């Protein structure tokens with residue numbers, strides 16, 4: 001009989017997990033399928049991880065679904081990804097709502113179609129009073145953009161530029177910084193994700209391609225996190 005690993009104590013579970021869901025294209029290529037096939041499989045993985053995070057007691061989950069730089073991909077892929085967002089939102093919004101998930105979107109949505117923005121607004125409104133897991137979907141998001149727009153808003157409000165005023169205007173305002181960042185797909189980079197917010201986040205990189213990232217891989221990331229010693233600049237004896 002295989003022995004189950006010891007349960008992670010509640011205080012060692014990250015409050016906020018952020019995920020760079022990378023590797024859909026390579027996963028599809030390995031199967032000699034178009035990239036779209038990988039993106040559709042990626043949606044399934046996202047659904048699985050949402051459930052796993054909820055079960056583990058994670059309060060906030062932020063997923064990187066489309067970066068500002070992803071606009072530079074071939075038009076066909078961008079169009080397809082947009083369609084996939086709309087369809088996924090239309091299909092999943094009610095289920096998310098029933099499960100008490102509160103949804104929000106971060107990023108610059110100025111270039112999105114009115115149809116997509118309407119879907120996004122509706123699902124945010126539908127779930128805004130929910131107190132379960134808070135799901136932030138980063139679409140059209142760029143970390144540099146977020147800091148710049150926060151600084152602009154602080155200036156427009158006549159505020160002095162401080163870490164606190166910037167923080168209060170970030171798209172993620174009100175949400176604690178991620179405790180754990182997971183990046184799948186083997187690259188060890190941030191790709192302009194949450195630059196400000198990741199200041200003290202534990203960074204977990206794995207080679208698993210996103211469509212293959214499931215419960216066991218998520219559990220491994222949580223276990224790795226539970227063994228980290230978070231010092232925030234202090235010495236071990238102080239924390």
Ligand code: IPE
Pocket residue numbers: 021022023024025026027065066067070081185
């Ligand atoms: C991540 O998978 C999903 C998005 C960026 C939308 P990729 O599409 O980047 O997959 P790879 O990195 O090419 O394998």
Ligand code: IPE
Pocket residue numbers: 020021022023064065066067070187189191
């Ligand atoms: C990061 O993945 C963005 C998302 C997962 C949405 P990319 O595949 O776009 O990152 P790079 O281009 O390899 O840095």
Ligand code: MG
Pocket residue numbers: 022023024185
């Ligand atoms: Mg990629």
